[in-house]
Amino acid sequence: xKVRVDWRASLALVGTVVKWLSVPLVAPLVVALYYGDGxxxxxxxxxxxxxxxxxxxxxxxxxxxxxxxxxFLMVAVTWLAVSIVGAVPYLLAxxxxxxxxxxxxxGSTLANPVNAVFESMSGFTTTGATVLGSxxxxxxxxSVLLWRQLxxxxxxxxxxxxxxxxxxELSVGGAQLMxxxxxxxxxxxxxxxxxxxxxxLWLAYAGITALEIVLLYGLHVGGFAPNMGVYNAIAHGxxxxxxxxxxxxxxxxxxxxxxVQWLIVPFMVAAGTNFALFWHVIQGDTQELFEDAEFRFxxxxxxxxxxxxxxxxxxxxxxxxxxxxxxxAGNAEDALRHxxxxxxxIVTTTGYASMDFNQWSQPGKMVLFVALFLGGSAGSxxxxxxxxxxxxxxxxxxxxxxxxxxxxxxxxLRLAGQALDERGVRGIYAFTAVYFSLxxxxxxxxxxxxxxxxxxxxxxxxxxxxxxxxxxxxxxxGIVGPMNSYLPFPNSSKLxxxxxxxxxxxxxxxxxxxxxxxxxxx
Amino acid sequence: MRILxxxxxxxxxxxxxxxxxxxxxxxxxxxxxxxxxMTYSHDVLAVTGDGTDLEVLLExxxxxxxxxxxxxxxxxxxxxxxxxxxxxxxxxxxxRVKNTTYLDTWRNHRGAFGVDFMVCTDLLAAEAIVRIxxxxxxxxxxxxxxxxxxxxxxxxxxxxxxxxxxxxEADEFDELTFVAVIPESANAAVIPxxxxxxxxxxxxxxxxxPEAVREFSGAINPVEAxxxxxxxxxxxxxxxxxxxxxxxVERGIKPRIIEVDQDRARELAERIxxxxxxxxxxxxPEFLTREHVQNADVVVAxxxxxxxxxxxxLIAKRVGATRAIAVxxxxxxxxLFETVGVDVAVNPRQVTAEEITRFTRERRAENxxxxxxxxxxxxxxxxxxxxxxxxRAIRDVAADxxxxxxxxxxxxxxxxxxPxxxxxxxxxxxxxxxxxxxxIEEVTAKL
Numbered sequence: 001x002k003v004r005v006d007w008r009a010s011l012a013l014v015g016t017v018v019k020w021l022s023v024p025l026v027a028p029l030v031v032a033l034y035y036g037d038g039x040x041x042x043x044x045x046x047x048x049x050x051x052x053x054x055x056x057x058x059x060x061x062x063x064x065x066x067x068x069x070x071x072f073l074m075v076a077v078t079w080l081a082v083s084i085v086g087a088v089p090y091l092l093a094x095x096x097x098x099x100x101x102x103x104x105x106x107g108s109t110l111a112n113p114v115n116a117v118f119e120s121m122s123g124f125t126t127t128g129a130t131v132l133g134s135x136x137x138x139x140x141x142x143s144v145l146l147w148r149q150l151x152x153x154x155x156x157x158x159x160x161x162x163x164x165x166x167x168x169e170l171s172v173g174g175a176q177l178m179x180x181x182x183x184x185x186x187x188x189x190x191x192x193x194x195x196x197x198x199x200x201l202w203l204a205y206a207g208i209t210a211l212e213i214v215l216l217y218g219l220h221v222g223g224f225a226p227n228m229g230v231y232n233a234i235a236h237g238x239x240x241x242x243x244x245x246x247x248x249x250x251x252x253x254x255x256x257x258x259x260v261q262w263l264i265v266p267f268m269v270a271a272g273t274n275f276a277l278f279w280h281v282i283q284g285d286t287q288e289l290f291e292d293a294e295f296r297f298x299x300x301x302x303x304x305x306x307x308x309x310x311x312x313x314x315x316x317x318x319x320x321x322x323x324x325x326x327x328x329a330g331n332a333e334d335a336l337r338h339x340x341x342x343x344x345x346i347v348t349t350t351g352y353a354s355m356d357f358n359q360w361s362q363p364g365k366m367v368l369f370v371a372l373f374l375g376g377s378a379g380s381x382x383x384x385x386x387x388x389x390x391x392x393x394x395x396x397x398x399x400x401x402x403x404x405x406x407x408x409x410x411x412x413l414r415l416a417g418q419a420l421d422e423r424g425v426r427g428i429y430a431f432t433a434v435y436f437s438l439x440x441x442x443x444x445x446x447x448x449x450x451x452x453x454x455x456x457x458x459x460x461x462x463x464x465x466x467x468x469x470x471x472x473x474x475x476x477x478g479i480v481g482p483m484n485s486y487l488p489f490p491n492s493s494k495l496x497x498x499x500x501x502x503x504x505x506x507x508x509x510x511x512x513x514x515x516x517x518x519x520x521x522x
Numbered sequence: 523m524r525i526l527x528x529x530x531x532x533x534x535x536x537x538x539x540x541x542x543x544x545x546x547x548x549x550x551x552x553x554x555x556x557x558x559x560m561t562y563s564h565d566v567l568a569v570t571g572d573g574t575d576l577e578v579l580l581e582x583x584x585x586x587x588x589x590x591x592x593x594x595x596x597x598x599x600x601x602x603x604x605x606x607x608x609x610x611x612x613x614x615x616x617x618r619v620k621n622t623t624y625l626d627t628w629r630n631h632r633g634a635f636g637v638d639f640m641v642c643t644d645l646l647a648a649e650a651i652v653r654i655x656x657x658x659x660x661x662x663x664x665x666x667x668x669x670x671x672x673x674x675x676x677x678x679x680x681x682x683x684x685x686x687x688x689x690x691e692a693d694e695f696d697e698l699t700f701v702a703v704i705p706e707s708a709n710a711a712v713i714p715x716x717x718x719x720x721x722x723x724x725x726x727x728x729x730x731x732p733e734a735v736r737e738f739s740g741a742i743n744p745v746e747a748x749x750x751x752x753x754x755x756x757x758x759x760x761x762x763x764x765x766x767x768x769x770x771v772e773r774g775i776k777p778r779i780i781e782v783d784q785d786r787a788r789e790l791a792e793r794i795x796x797x798x799x800x801x802x803x804x805x806x807p808e809f810l811t812r813e814h815v816q817n818a819d820v821v822v823a824x825x826x827x828x829x830x831x832x833x834x835x836l837i838a839k840r841v842g843a844t845r846a847i848a849v850x851x852x853x854x855x856x857x858l859f860e861t862v863g864v865d866v867a868v869n870p871r872q873v874t875a876e877e878i879t880r881f882t883r884e885r886r887a888e889n890x891x892x893x894x895x896x897x898x899x900x901x902x903x904x905x906x907x908x909x910x911x912x913x914r915a916i917r918d919v920a921a922d923x924x925x926x927x928x929x930x931x932x933x934x935x936x937x938x939x940x941p942x943x944x945x946x947x948x949x950x951x952x953x954x955x956x957x958x959x960x961x962i963e964e965v966t967a968k969l
Binding site: 408 | 802809
C-alpha cells in the first residue's frame, strides 16, 4: 500500500505548535515562583520537554508540503500531542522523578498517567470533566491548578487558530486548517487574509476575557465577592470565555456570591455566540448580531430553558415534581438565578455549576440532560451539536413535511433569507447521525466497562457521562455530577472518554476521515 | 419628427408601421431582404447596414434624427447603437433590452449607456400579464432624484375602494402627494384640492417615495378582485415567468411556478422565496390534478416556446383552471391561440412596440415626464440661489407662483422630505413638481 499523505509535513507542523507551547508554560512557572509552591521543577522540566519534542518533530519534514489532506492529520495530531505534553506537568508534580525531581503533590490522583492525560485533554478541549480527587491547594499547588485553567483558555478559541494567527508559515493553508478545527460547519473569512481573521478572533476572545477578569475582581474590590481575589478572578476569566468549566474551587461557582453568579451568566452566553458577530459589533454593525438567525435561535433556546427550569425550581414541590431544593423552592431570585446559570452553563457547554444540580428533581435534571446535546453557536468556543445545526435540522424537517404533500416542490433551506447549499445540509445530517451513533456506542461501552469492575453506574449516569465528554460539557449526573469527578471509571472508560473529548472538539468528521482507507491511499 | 429605427424585426417594423403616418421614419437593418420588404410594405426609407457602424448611421442621416429607436433582438447591439448615436447627434435615444440588470442600472442612473429611455421586453410582458390577471399596475412610473422619488400614473378601476372618494379621504399616505387627477372624459389634468372627487376610470398622478407609491398601488386594488384572485400558477420559469412572479409577490399574491428543469427550479426558488416552486413537466395532466391546478384562478403559460405554452395553457384549461394566459412569441399566432381556447395571448414584442410607440408620441426629455392628454409635465429642479424657492417656506412662495404647479416631493442629499406648507426649501435641494402646460414657461423661469 502506498501512502499518499505526506505525514512528515503534518508532524513537522505539529512540532512547531508543540515547540511554541513552551511559551504559555512560562505562566504557571511564574505562578510557582510567586507562591514558591514547588511547581517550579515540574514546569521548568516541561518547558524543556515541549521545546525539545517540538524541535525534534519539526526536523521530520518540510511544512511546505502541506495540502488539504495533511491539514486534517496535522489538526487531529496537534490536539493529541498538545494534550499529552500538557499532561507532563501533572505527572511530574504528582510523581516527581526519583532522585531528580521531588514530588510536589503527594497522593494526587494525577500520578496515574491515564488520569493526567484525561485532565489535560479535558482542559484543552474545554470539556471541564475532572479526575482530581480533591480540588484544593493542599493537594495541588497554585501553579498546577492555574495550568488547568490556562489549558482551557488556550483550547477555547482553538490552538490551530492561534497558530494561524501568529505563525507566518501557516498563512497559506491556514483556512483549511481552521476549517478542520473551528466549531460549526465552515468558517467565515472576516478579512482577506486568513491570519488577520484568526488574529481578530483571538483579539476579541482575549479582550472579552480581560473584561471579565476586571469585572470579577471589581466585584471583589466593591465588597460583593469576598473570595474572588486576583487568582480566582483570572482563573475563572480564563475558563468562562473558553466554555471550559474548570474551577480551582471544589464547589465550582457555588463557592461565590450571587453577584458573581449573575455576572458570569452573560459571559457564558457571549462565549457561546459566534465570535465573528462580535467583530461586526466592534465595527459598529450591531444589526448583524440581532439579525443573525443562529444568534436569535440561540438566545431563544437559552431563554426558554431558563424559564422552564425557573418554573420547575420555583414551583417544583408544590406541583409534586419531587423534593424541595432548599433554598431555591419558593424563592424567585434564587430560582431564576440558578435556572439561568445552569441553562447557560450546559447549553454553551461551559460546565460550571452555581449549585449541585444533582440535588434537583427528575424533571429539572431531564431538561438539563437534553441541554447537553444543544451546544453553542458555530464559530463560538462551545461544543456539542451547535445551534445552527439544530436550526437547519428543524427547518429541513419542516420541508420534508411539505415535500410529502407536494413531491415536486423545490424549496431551498434558508437562514436569514440566504439559501443553503444542499451539500451543506447533507453534511449536517451526517454529522448529527455520527454524533448520536458515537453517543450510543460510548454509553454501551461505559456501562459494560463499569460492570466489569463491579462499579455501579446507572444507565442515566453512563449516558450523561458520555454526552458530557463528547459534547465537551464536563459535568453530568449522579457519580459524574458537578461536585463529583470521573475518577470511579476504569482506565479503559477514561481512555474512551479522552477519545470522545478529542473527536468531539474537532467535530468528529475531520478525525474520522483519518481512519478511512481512501484518506491514506490515492 | 424624424425617427430612426435600428432593427426591422417584429418590434421595429411594428413601430415603423405605427409611426409612419405622422413622422418621417428611417429604418436600418443588416438583412437586405428585410430592408427590401420594409421599403415596399411601409411608407419609410430603409437602409441596409449595421446600426452600430457610424458610417451606416451617417448614411441614414442620424444627425437629422430627433429620435433613435434601437429595437434589434440583441441587447448589446441596442446599447452600442445608442452610444454610437450619441457621438454625432443629440437625438433622443430609446433602447429595447431583455436583460433586466441593464434596466436596473439605467433606472438608477439615467442616461447610462447613452440611453435616454429604456424598455425591457420581458418586464413589459410581465406587467401586461399582471394587468390582465386583474391587478392594476401603474400606467407609467418614472424615477426622479436618483431613484429616491417616483412619479406614477394610475388608472382607478370602477370597483376600486378609491372610486368616489375625495382626495382628502384617499390621502392616507405621509410620503405621497396627489398632484393631478385626469377624469376619464377630460382632455387635461386637473390639479386636485382636498374636496376633489376621484371618479371611477379616472387617472391619478402621484409623486412620492417609491415605497409609498407601491403601498398606494395596493390601496387602489379593488378589495373583492384581490380576494377573488389568490391562486396563480405560472407554468414555465422563463424570464417572463420569473418577472411575473415577482410582480405578483409585490402585490401580495404567492404564485406557484412549475419548471421542469431542476437547476432552473432551484434558482427560481432561491430568488423568489415567497413563491412555491414545483419541478415537474407542466403539461402532465396527472401532475396538474395532483397539485390542484384545476382550482387555480389563473394559469400563466410562459414556457419560452409557443407550442409548449399553447399546450400547457390548453391542458390547464382542460383540467379545470378558470383562466389561462399564454405568452406567444410569434405575433401571427395571437389570434389562433385565442381562437382555440386560451383566454388571453400576450405577445412581448407587440407589447414592447406599443410601449415604444406610445412613448415616442409623448416624447419626453431627461427628468421630465409628460402627462397626456394636456401636456402637463412633472419635472425635477435643483434649487439654486436665484430660485424663488431658495430658503423660503412653501406657503410663502405660493403667491409668487402660478396656480398650475404642485410641489410633489423634495430630496435633500439622500433624504426624502415631504413638502408641507411650512417646509423650508434649501439651496441644493431637488424639487419634483407637477406643472400644468400653461404654467410651464413661467415656472421654469422662476424655479
